[in-house]
Amino acid sequence: MKALLTFIHTADVHLDAPMQALSEQYALRQDDFRRTMRRIRDLVVDKQADFWLIAGDLLEYRGGSRATALFLRDLFASVAPVPVCIAPGNHDPWREDSYYQSLGWSGNVFWFTPEWGAFEFPEKSCVVYGWGFPEPHVYESPLRHFPGKLSGYKHHVMVLHAHVRSSGGDDHHPYAPVTVKELVDTGMDYVALGHIHKPMQFVHPLKKQPIAAYPGTPEALTVKEEGERCVLYGELDHAGRLTLTPVSVEQRRVSKIEIKLGGVETTEALVELVEQELAGESAENMVYVTFSGERAAHFTPSLPVLQQRFRHFFLIRFTDQTWPDVDEEKLIAEGGVLGRWLAKLADAEAIATDEAQRQMIRLARREAVERIGGSSV
Template sequence: MQPPSRLLRFVHTADLHLGSRVITLPGMDSQTSSGLTDATYTAWQSIIDLCIREAVDFLLIAGDVYDSADRNIRAQLQFRDGLRQLEKHGIAAYIVHGNHDPANAWSRSIQLPKNAHCFSSEEPEVIIHRDQDGTPIAAIAGMSFATAHIRENLAERFPPRDREWPFTIGLLHCSIGGAIGHEPYAPCSIDDLKVCGYEYWALGHIHQPAMIASGDPYIIYAGNPQGRDMGETGDRGCRLVTVGPDGSVGIEPVRTGSYHWDLIEIDISGAVDLGILEERIRERLAAISEEAGGPIITRLILTGVTPLHHELAGGGITALAERLTEDTPTGKHPVYPERIISRTTPRINREEIIARDDILGEICKKSAGLLSGDKKEITKAIAPLYISYARSYLNQPDDEEMCAIIEEAEALLLSRLAAGGIE
């Protein structure tokens, strides 16, 4: 590698999904609801502000700027406006199209500014980025998706690194090793990327931020800059990368998401009073609020063995949810309960029940078989619940979520039947 003659700095982002739907909740004030609706645009502006504040050399965008299925012209205009801000500060932007914003879906009537370069979808291109003095400080190899469904391994088409190139970056929207929860578009392996001899791979498509390899080369999924539902929990942002004249690489995650989605599990073992339980939940949420970097939307999961199990299943959960929605837990940042799920269990000896030959034993045997076996049958059975208006907001459950549904259903059946006098 030929290290840059001076400090090189760039921002790596991906999967902006500008204008895509973000769930709002009942009980939210109008300002928060509006802010959540525009959260993807706010995250984009945060990335632009970061580039300007840190005076980076360029911005890398690894696909899925917006969702082409929505034909969202506002999203494309907002994207262009952000690039114009960078142009005023002499900051370049290098972009590849992904499966949600393929080259054939961009509006030809919206011209991007001159500082932005969109890589070809026909063959990989290599751009030598030069500083204001004309000195080459980085080589960027990239290739876009021509259409939405690319099954070809595009990484195999990238050229090997030329020994004369400066610090070299691969920019690609792809799926490494069949990532769970994402379509295997442009599938490739780590070895496919390593063989090119680049120093850094700036990847998009996987929304969960991840460092696949921490050097030789660095292989990074920036993740999406703003979580949009409970499938995208945790901090979301971009990567600020600094390359020293000695070739050292520093990678800093920078949060850009205004709203934080989170799953919070609360063990309520031994709880015997709903009023005291509500206070325990509020105390937990207040503590989380103090540590958060912004508003939180949370799904509460109650676990443990408790005498309250029957009462929770019989309407207690609904009552708790309504009270928390009407009176949002306060703290440093607001906390909005998206849903409360009871995964508590009654005081029932499951091992004894599964050995029985009655209906309770049959329920336990059936759920045990579903938990350990192929879940295709039950997934097919509940699929119609997700093929509706709600499909824009809900993902079909993965295996882990399906196991939780089965366990919850078993607990509910056992508790209802036991409460009805079957022992």
């Protein structure tokens, strides 16, 4: 049986956003983002969702191209009559010269603006409320001016780009700060949020079900956005129970892999080790490998060689954070400037009074050992 009300909730796609880390792959990545949008569109159709809710930061106001805007226009038209409800965020504020206002959009696209809006769908007994950023910074909670729910409807859903702040203290937020209490007080069945790129849900204290959620970015924008990326499929049943199911939609994943170099002493052994560690990794992914731990003092990994040997990955980056396994005790015993330096650091660590201090001394020692390694091989 079809649930009473269903929706696909997405946010923070950031189409046409600049990405400094990518040079030659930039155009390919932009194509990924559009393919992800098409995948989300297919979900809306396949699930026969009642609404497609988009909570802002969709197409960059600065740098967003007309071609991408036209792509969105056609994409949204293709799901008609399913309503696409969009609340502009800080990266795509509701401005006169934005494509949101200057293009002609199909009748199933509903834009929220800096004036609170409420679109009524009597055949679904639902109202969708929303508000949009007028400019990149908004320091006040937009919920302070929320005019309230309309009567005569069973379901109430909101779309909002906002920063949910923890209660108390932290006042100065430039991206429409709201509290969970404010969200609860709206009386919504669900608030489809955007802004935070990490998925996150907020539980209603009485109903013990989500009152609001961030779906996270559907395609990774930075190296921090690891693993699968999702949109939320929501079902609201007759009794007002809400179920949110994340559905992964990304084209490529960011994978971070740490490899301990241990006893590796040749480039060949290193390549073999990396091959083993990356055996399960799709070549379509964006892979960030960090070498860690001690390494043989005479062997420094050649990153250009690795870059070349693993170039079949869409993107691969190697970072070397190893340090040479110089024999500290021997150096200390031999005296000399470096030995005395290490001895002093060892003494300092022994008499350190707290963990933070010890940590700092260890860091200094590692730095010292690194330099010694560099000068002694």
